[in-house]
Amino acid sequence: MVGLDKGRIYSVAVVRDKSFSCRVHEEGVRVVEIVEPDLEAVIENRMAFPGGIITYQPQECQEISCPNFKKCVPIGLTKGDKCKIIDVEGSIQCPSGRPLLLAKLHRSME
Numbered sequence: 001m002v003g004l005d006k007g008r009i010y011s012v013a014v015v016r017d018k019s020f021s022c023r024v025h026e027e028g029v030r031v032v033e034i035v036e037p038d039l040e041a042v043i044e045n046r047m048a049f050p051g052g053i054i055t056y057q058p059q060e061c062q063e064i065s066c067p068n069f070k071k072c073v074p075i076g077l078t079k080g081d082k083c084k085i086i087d088v089e090g091s092i093q094c095p096s097g098r099p100l101l102l103a104k105l106h107r108s109m110e
């Protein structure tokens with residue numbers, strides 16, 4: 001990975017032994033390897049099959065008080081991202097009555 005993209009979520013996979021002095025952080029900084037983790041997101045049930053590749057579309061919802069809102073419009077995924085469906089975790093209760101499922105997605109770098 002060359003750099004980090006704004007609006008994405010990353011996890012530290014490996015902390016390397018290499019460190020560098022830093023003017024901001026008194027104890028210096030360490031070199032790390034990062035990965036983009038799998039993310040939970042709500043998808044339409046018509047495209048929810050494990051192993052499938054989808055073009056991610058956030059749910060168009062204005063119900064910000066809904067307990068599922070953060071999964072309908074998750075941080076780390078943007079409209080048009082190619083994602084692999086890792087797992088389908090089950091249906092959610094949508095106040096609008098839409099047939100939606102909670103899925104674990106992994107953004108494809110291709």
